[in-house]
Amino acid sequence: MSVDASASPPVLETRNLTKTFRGFTAVDGVDLQVQEGHIHALIGPNGAGKTTVFNLLTKFLPPTRGEILYRGKPITPLKANQIARLGLVRSFQISAVFAHMSALENVRVALQRPLGTSFHFWKSERTLSPLNARALELLEEVGLAEYADTLTVEMPYGRKRALELATTLALDPDVMLLDEPTQGMGAEDVDRIVALIKRVAKGRTVLMVEHNLSVVSRLCDRITVLARGAVLAEGDYKSVSQDPRVREAYMGSEIGDDEAPSERASA
Structure with a gap:
């Protein structure tokens, strides 16, 4: 869509981002690259670690290990207010x-x-x-x-x-982090918010957690799928939605080949 992922360095990047809670690994070695000008979705089944990744990126939680970079510079030690001042603004x-x-x-x-x-x-x-x-x-x-x-x-x-x-x-904001912007909405409101995000994303970069895969298919340049805290798959919507591992994670192996995740789940 807007930018070739190989054309420029990422505006936001994580390397081996990991978070453990008393022995439980909620985020497990996540390598994430968000390109300038993209709308990038972070998706996955419930409990996949999506919101924890957001909390790590915006320093609501400190990582157990790993690194966060913004425009190539490490920002892992910064506090939440310092992250926001850099231009990484989380909606809530x-x-x-x-x-x-x-x-x-x-x-x-x-x-x-x-x-x-x-x-x-x-x-x-x-x-x-x-x-x-x-x-x-x-x-x-x-x-x-x-x-x-x-x-x-x-x-x-x-x-x-x-x-x-x-x-x-x-x-x-330079980079907007939107945490489930259509959660709890009816179809009419969802359509309105999708159109709104498209409009306000012009000239900005957006990373969003979103359960509604139909929304993701309409909005996003690139998608990272998490499962059990780790990256399961990454790519554009077509390639990700056809990945057997993604289909298994969302719906189980019974899904038919002619059905896309957007039609069956808003996990």
């Missing part, structure tokens, strides 16, 4: 929206973070108003301009997820 890190604030106010809070004033709620409206124009632009980008003055608690679930994406974009 800064997008826990405030239920009793408006959509505009939520985005404006996110815009204050680089200024070091995220929690200056007591500031006057006049002082904060210079951020309104950018907040409205971001709401427009995610299709929520008409909901600018709506309290978040009054918004349907799909639009709350879109608002979370707007707050993520407020940090101007």
Whole structure:
């Protein structure tokens, strides 16, 4: 799709990334390469280690061993806030929206973070108003301009997820890490979020954990499949979906040759 995986060095890379918990290996020697400009999916059955990998990449957990590199430079020792400042922004890190604030106010809070004033709620409206124009632009980008003055608690679930994406974009991320962006959504909301991710991914790199394989097939340039904490397969959707090991991991060996995982599971 957008970039040949061999054309340039990865923007985000892990080498032998491993995490153990009291003898249990949750992530087992994962080598991951995310290319600039790609939408890259991390998929696998429940318990495969996908969210743990995300937690390691964003330093919510320290790795037991292994290395994380961003643009060729080791970032393994950095803290979560330092990772975010580099431009690696995980959606839920800064997008826990405030239920009793408006959509505009939520985005404006996110815009204050680089200024070091995220929690200056007591500031006057006049002082904060210079951020309104950018907040409205971001709401427009995610299709929520008409909901600018709506309290978040009054918004349907799909639009709350879109608002979370707007707050993520407020940090101007270089690499967006989206943790199951369509989880719990109906078909109409899923279609809306897929279109939205396509739009906001232009000019950015996206690494996403996603259970819905139909979403993955529509969005992603490259897919890494995890099973039992290790990389099981990697490639584009067609090659990965036809890999017997992947089909076995998701559905068992009974699946027919004419059925793709996207039609049978959202594991």
